[in-house]
Amino acid sequence: MTRRKISNTLALAVLGLLLERTMHPYEMAAILRERHKDSSFKVNSGSLYDTVEALVRHGWIEPVETARDGRRPERTVYATTELGRSEFVGWIDELLRRPVAEYPKFMAAVSYLGALGPDGAAEALTERAGHLVRRIEETKAVLADTVGAGKAPRLFMIEVECALHAWEAELAWTRRTVAEIGDGRLSWPEVERSEDGWTWTGPTDGEGTTR
Amino acid sequence: MTRRKISNTLALAVLGLLLERTMHPYEMAAILRERHKDSSFKVNSGSLYDTVEALVRHGWIEPVETARDGRRPERTVYATTELGRSEFVGWIDELLRRPVAEYPKFMAAVSYLGALGPDGAAEALTERAGHLVRRIEETKAVLADTVGAGKAPRLFMIEVECALHAWEAELAWTRRTVAEIGDGRLSWPEVERSEDGWTWTGPTDGEGTTR
DNA sequence: CGCCGTATAGTCGGTTCCTACTACTAGGGA
DNA sequence: TCCCTAGTAGTAGGAACCGACTATACGGCG
Numbered sequence: 001m002t003r004r005k006i007s008n009t010l011a012l013a014v015l016g017l018l019l020e021r022t023m024h025p026y027e028m029a030a031i032l033r034e035r036h037k038d039s040s041f042k043v044n045s046g047s048l049y050d051t052v053e054a055l056v057r058h059g060w061i062e063p064v065e066t067a068r069d070g071r072r073p074e075r076t077v078y079a080t081t082e083l084g085r086s087e088f089v090g091w092i093d094e095l096l097r098r099p100v101a102e103y104p105k106f107m108a109a110v111s112y113l114g115a116l117g118p119d120g121a122a123e124a125l126t127e128r129a130g131h132l133v134r135r136i137e138e139t140k141a142v143l144a145d146t147v148g149a150g151k152a153p154r155l156f157m158i159e160v161e162c163a164l165h166a167w168e169a170e171l172a173w174t175r176r177t178v179a180e181i182g183d184g185r186l187s188w189p190e191v192e193r194s195e196d197g198w199t200w201t202g203p204t205d206g207e208g209t210t211r
Numbered sequence: 212m213t214r215r216k217i218s219n220t221l222a223l224a225v226l227g228l229l230l231e232r233t234m235h236p237y238e239m240a241a242i243l244r245e246r247h248k249d250s251s252f253k254v255n256s257g258s259l260y261d262t263v264e265a266l267v268r269h270g271w272i273e274p275v276e277t278a279r280d281g282r283r284p285e286r287t288v289y290a291t292t293e294l295g296r297s298e299f300v301g302w303i304d305e306l307l308r309r310p311v312a313e314y315p316k317f318m319a320a321v322s323y324l325g326a327l328g329p330d331g332a333a334e335a336l337t338e339r340a341g342h343l344v345r346r347i348e349e350t351k352a353v354l355a356d357t358v359g360a361g362k363a364p365r366l367f368m369i370e371v372e373c374a375l376h377a378w379e380a381e382l383a384w385t386r387r388t389v390a391e392i393g394d395g396r397l398s399w400p401e402v403e404r405s406e407d408g409w410t411w412t413g414p415t416d417g418e419g420t421t422r
Numbered sequence: 423c424g425c426c427g428t429a430t431a432g433t434c435g436g437t438t439c440c441t442a443c444t445a446c447t448a449g450g451g452a
Numbered sequence: 453t454c455c456c457t458a459g460t461a462g463t464a465g466g467a468a469c470c471g472a473c474t475a476t477a478c479g480g481c482g
Binding site: 024045046 | 429430431432433434
Binding site for chain 1: 467468469470471472
């Protein structure tokens with residue numbers, strides 16, 4: 001028995017679009033990009049067609065027409081079903097209510113920050129901070145050009161604000177950590193091999209052993 | 212041709228552990244859990260064995276011994292190679308320097324916050340805030356019990372601080388958004404179907420149309 | 423007028439990932 | 453002593469995912 005729900009959130013985007021009107025997959029991808037939703041959803045043509053098929057299997061959407069425009073490839077146009085409409089809201093509600101564990105690559109790398117040594121770590125984080133600053137500025141420009149210019153209601157771009165907030169927090173942590181490495185508040189313990197695991201000596205912490 | 216690097220960060224955890232000493236996969240999983248690293252890495256036995264095999268294929272680690280303890284299943288013990296040791300640091304460096312696009316489920320759901328209506332959205336976000344508060348407190352307790360108690364240097368748990376910071380930011384955004392829904396600063400536009408897409412009227416924004 | 427880059431629309435095949443399962447042992451309680 | 457649960461160690465099959473590819477149409481430029 002498969003997991004009751006489809007887990008790929010791209011399916012959420014598909015449902016959302018089909019609630020507006022019927023359309024074919026390629027069109028969905030184009031609209032998502034146009035509306036800057038491709039920063040919240042990973043829009044990949046392969047995954048998209050798989051996802052649409054999965055939605056059909058579950059009865060959340062259904063094909064309503066297969067048309068052919070000139071000699072372009074055939075297009076299958078889909079529409080939501082009654083079931084799809086109700087599950088859509090339920091799914092969003094659940095995703096909003098319950099935080100689920102995610103495993104961002106950055107967290108994995110931070111986990112082994114020690115491996116770069118104080119200088120290497122500070123340098124890498126400093127570069128990251130630069131990238132984040134740029135990304136934040138670009139995103140603010142997009143917001144100014146859409147919501148700021150009255151081209152879309154704020155609610156339609158709210159996830160962009162949310163992402164922005166998250167990046168700003170990451171930037172703040174990154175900068176703070178660089179500073180703490182610099183002034184020694186975050187120190188590198190002396191690590192030595194011992195008979196069982198590692199022995200380390202911290203600067204103020206005394207000493208201990210993992211496991 | 213496969214992507215030059217292994218992408219699953221679980222491989223990073225495996226390399227990190229094998230730099231300490233040789234061990235077998237099941238042991239890695241146990242240690243990762245013990246050290247609370249399972250919040251940064253998705254430790255899944257199926258993926259773990261696949262990952263280890265991939266690392267062997269790439270020559271980053273190699274089996275050094277296959278032992279059998281009593282009549283338990285046979286265990287294969289692995290060690291890093293020279294190549295593995297050097298790639299480890301390079302990989303971490305790259306992950307730290309370059310932010311990559313991630314697609315958290317929360318962002319997808321926020322993207323369709325509108326679908327719940329003001330009251331539904333506020334309620335769902337409020338519940339989320341509660342979960343976040345609990346998670347933050349639990350994590351602080353873990354930190355107090357390890358770094359605070361001198362059982363581990365701060366550097367060894369730095370990713371937990373990082374995650375904590377991210378959750379606190381998410382909590383702040385969530386609460387602010389609930390407040391903004393409450394006092395109308397974040398408003399729900401009146402949406403109507405029109406001949407092409409949707410027409411909406413914002414409270415202060417005037418009106419416009421998507422696409 | 424022919425050529426090239428881009429847009430349209432989707433397919434295909436392989437890798438990765440994960441869930442569910444097997445099979446055995448150790449230890450504790452009744 | 454016998455069963456039950458938790459721990460140990462890993463396998464197998466399928467679903468999900470993604471990158472690379474196909475094929476046609478269209479518009480602009482030299």
